[in-house]
Amino acid sequence: MDVDRFEGVQSGIAERTELASEPGTTAVPPEGVPSVESVESVVGVTGGYTLLAAVSAAVLLVVAVGALVVYRRRAADTSGGRSASPTSGGASGGGGATVDRDGGTSGATEPDVSESNRSDGSGANTGGASTAFDDRIGDRTLDRLEPVAPDAVSRVRDRLPLGRNAAPSAVDAIERDLREAVEDALDEGLFDPTVTSPLGGTYDVVNLPSRFRELTVPPEGETVHVADLEGVVRDALSGRDLHEAARTIAAVHEHCQEIESHIRRREGSYLETRREAERTLEDIQEMTDRFDGALADRVREFVVDGRHEALSGVRDIERQIDTADRSLHACAFDDAERTIRDAERAGDDLLMAVDFLGGVTGTIDHGSGRVKLPERVDDAFVADLVPILERQYTVGVELDGDEIVVSGGESSQSEGRGSVRSGGGGGSRPGGSGSGSEPGASGSPSSGDSTGGSKRERSGGREQLTPDAVADEILFVLRELDDRGGNGAVECQTELLPDAVARREVLEPLATFCRRQTDLVASVTLQENAPPGFFEIEFTEGTTASAGLNSLRKRFTERHGG
Numbered sequence: 187m188d189v190d191r192f193e194g195v196q197s198g199i200a201e202r203t204e205l206a207s208e209p210g211t212t213a214v215p216p217e218g219v220p221s222v223e224s225v226e227s228v229v230g231v232t233g234g235y236t237l238l239a240a241v242s243a244a245v246l247l248v249v250a251v252g253a254l255v256v257y258r259r260r261a262a263d264t265s266g267g268r269s270a271s272p273t274s275g276g277a278s279g280g281g282g283a284t285v286d287r288d289g290g291t292s293g294a295t296e297p298d299v300s301e302s303n304r305s306d307g308s309g310a311n312t313g314g315a316s317t318a319f320d321d322r323i324g325d326r327t328l329d330r331l332e333p334v335a336p337d338a339v340s341r342v343r344d345r346l347p348l349g350r351n352a353a354p355s356a357v358d359a360i361e362r363d364l365r366e367a368v369e370d371a372l373d374e375g376l377f378d379p380t381v382t383s384p385l386g387g388t389y390d391v392v393n394l395p396s397r398f399r400e401l402t403v404p405p406e407g408e409t410v411h412v413a414d415l416e417g418v419v420r421d422a423l424s425g426r427d428l429h430e431a432a433r434t435i436a437a438v439h440e441h442c443q444e445i446e447s448h449i450r451r452r453e454g455s456y457l458e459t460r461r462e463a464e465r466t467l468e469d470i471q472e473m474t475d476r477f478d479g480a481l482a483d484r485v486r487e488f489v490v491d492g493r494h495e496a497l498s499g500v501r502d503i504e505r506q507i508d509t510a511d512r513s514l515h516a517c518a519f520d521d522a523e524r525t526i527r528d529a530e531r532a533g534d535d536l537l538m539a540v541d542f543l544g545g546v547t548g549t550i551d552h553g554s555g556r557v558k559l560p561e562r563v564d565d566a567f568v569a570d571l572v573p574i575l576e577r578q579y580t581v582g583v584e585l586d587g588d589e590i591v592v593s594g595g596e597s598s599q600s601e602g603r604g605s606v607r608s609g610g611g612g613g614s615r616p617g618g619s620g621s622g623s624e625p626g627a628s629g630s631p632s633s634g635d636s637t638g639g640s641k642r643e644r645s646g647g648r649e650q651l652t653p654d655a656v657a658d659e660i661l662f663v664l665r666e667l668d669d670r671g672g673n674g675a676v677e678c679q680t681e682l683l684p685d686a687v688a689r690r691e692v693l694e695p696l697a698t699f700c701r702r703q704t705d706l707v708a709s710v711t712l713q714e715n716a717p718p719g720f721f722e723i724e725f726t727e728g729t730t731a732s733a734g735l736n737s738l739r740k741r742f743t744e745r746h747g748g
Contacts, residue, residue: 318352318354318357319346319352319357319360322357322361322427322428322429323342323357323360323361323364323428323429324429326429326432327364327428327429327432328342328343330432330433330435330436331364331367331368331432331435331436333436333439334367334368334371334376334435334436334439335364335367335368335370335371337367338363338364338366338367339364339367341363342360342363342364345360346360361428364428365423365428365431368419368423368431368435369423372416372419372420372423376439376442377415377416377419377435377438377439377442378415378416378442379391379412379413379415379441379442379445381445381446381449381450383453383514383515384453384457385457385511385514385515387515388515389449389514389515389516389517390515390516390517391412391445391449391517392411392412392413393516393517393518394412394445394448394517398412398441398444398445398448399411399412400412401415401437401438401441403418403434403437403438404433404434404437405430405433405434412441412445415438415441415442418434418438419434419435419438422434422435423435449517452519453514453519455523456510456514456519456522456523456526459523459526459527459530460507460510460511460526462530463503463507463526463529463530463533464507465704465705466530466533466534466536466537467500467503467504467533468704468705469537469702469703469704469705470489470490470500470533470536470537470540471490471500472702472704473537473540473541473544473702474486474489474490474540476544477543477547479578480574480577480578481543481547481571481574481575481578484570484571484574485540485543485571488567488570488571489536489539489540494566494567494570495566496564496566496567497532497535497536497539497564497567498532498535498536499536500536502532503529503532503533503536506525506526506528506529506532507526507529509525510522510525510526510529513525534562535562535563538560538562538563538745539560539563539564539567541702541745542557542559542560542563542568543571544698544702545557545653545654545695546575546583546590546592547575547579548695548698549590549592550575550579550581550583550592553592554581554591554592554593554594555591555592555655556586556589556590556591556592556655557589557590557592557654557655558588558589558654558746558747559585559588559589559590560745565585568585568590569585572584572585572590580594581593581594582594653695653696653698653699653742653745653746654746654747656691656692656695657742657743657746657747659686659687659689659692660692660695660696660699660742660746661739661742661743662684662687663678663683663687663692663693663696663721664696664735664738664739664742665739666678666683667723667735668732668735671731672731673731674724674725674726674727674729674730674731674734675722675723675724675725675731676722676723676731676735677711677720677721677722677723678720678721679718679719679720680693680713680716680717680718680719680720680721681716681717681718681719683717688717689717690716693712693716693717693721694712696721697710697712697721699738699742700723700738703737703738703741704726705726706725706726706729706734706737706738707723707724707725707726707734707738708724708725708726708727709723709724710722710723710724711724723735723738
């Protein structure tokens with residue numbers, strides 16, 4: 187390429203560039219710049235196509251950079267114009283102007299949103315109204331008041347439009363409704379810490395530990411007594427804005443709930459023990475009513491009225507329960523628990539004594555026998571009843587160690603039981619010589635051995651017709667009843683039981699024992715002349731057959747062994 191010619195072209199371009207850059211000069215017109223064709227004509231002869239391409243690329247690059255700079259400036263001007271819109275108009279109420287990037291003003295105007303217009307309900311500004319609602323009420327306040335006034339809070343949430351653009355007048359109405367709802371709750375006793383007992387009366391919450399007896403109230407952190415909680419709520423409603431009042435209201439309401447929850451937890455076990463004690467007393471009353479004659483009068487005197495120093499009577503236990511109730515309502519929960527447990531144990535001991543007497547009279551009805559004295563039944567109580575039993579039933583009754591021995595009954599005379607361990611009780615009634623005929627009867631021919639043996643077994647069974655004497659057999663039947671029924675009842679065919687168990691001497695005391703468990707058993711059916719026949723136990727409502735049988739076995743074992 188001819189270097190001299192290229193340098194001439196380069197100097198021509200430089201001269202025009204200098205002219206364009208000097209102050210006060212005007213741009214060179216396009217016709218003053220050599221065209222690409224002229225350049226091509228200069229270099230084309232010597233193969234200058236490469237130079238032409240380089241110059242063209244440079245020109246295009248300069249144009250592209252200039253276009254990019256112009257685009258960015260325009261974009262910045264547009265963004266600045268949008269963000270520089272006025273927030274208020276002049277005193278005349280006219281629209282504000284937007285200041286452009288170069289200090290000029292645009293003719294676009296914004297609507298007037300002055301403070302006076304924002305207060306006007308007919309033209310409320312969305313942002314201003316939302317700010318008023320949040321400043322005076324807000325979602326946090328609604329959340330705090332909802333447990334106290336759920337209906338009022340629900341109405342507020344329903345009436346507040348989307349975007350929360352409620353007018354200030356509407357916010358006034360909302361606040362007024364919320365305050366009135368809290369006042370109604372206050373009048374209804376919602377902030378009264380008093381807790382009502384299911385037994386009647388109320389709890390003395392002032393006796394609770396200090397964490398329940400006192401409360402630190404927000405927002406000031408003042409400590410108040412539990413008796414003053416309602417007054418604290420009234421003061422907050424009348425003297426504070428709703429934000430602060432809601433904090434106080436929520437704290438007081440939560441504290442009242444904590445007090446009640448604590449009391450309900452402590453009273454739960456107490457009430458269960460109390461129900462057991464009351465059921466036991468009901469059973470005692472029912473069993474006592476089954477006695478008759480002079481024995482019934484003496485039993486009521488000892489057992490019900492408590493006129494025996496060896497045991498607490500029904501009236502004594504009822505007074506214990508009353509004392510326990512007073513301790514409970516005084517919030518002395520530990521004392522109440524101890525007292526009610528003592529009452530329950532005393533009731534169990536009394537029930538055992540009455541149940542024991544029932545076993546004695548059952549033994550008397552069937553002739554003679556021995557009844558084991560339970561450990562928790564006092565000997566003095568039994569000894570005072572022995573003379574009455576002998577007179578009323580005309581039998582021999584003796585306290586022999588830890589057993590009551592009954593002898594001389596009608597059945598023992600008719601079947602000649604001269605071998606009663608009481609030591610010849612047959613002499614207690616006339617006709618004792620009849621007992622001497624039994625050996626001859628029992629010495630029947632060998633062909634009658636099985637009959638004679640059966641008779642001896644039956645007579646022995648009648649002699650031992652007390653639950654203690656047939657404890658193992660009774661427990662066997664109770665175990666056999668497992669999985670023999672459903673829907674709260676069980677039954678079995680007595681003839682299918684083993685011969686040693688399928689006897690009236692076993693089934694009758696079993697039926698008697700079950701009937702006495704009135705808290706578990708609704709009815710007992712022993713078919714007449716069974717066996718053969720069925721034996722059925724129907725449990726009370728809410729007691730399953732499995733649970734009922736387990737309780738029966740446990741109680742029988744505690745009272746009669748086995």
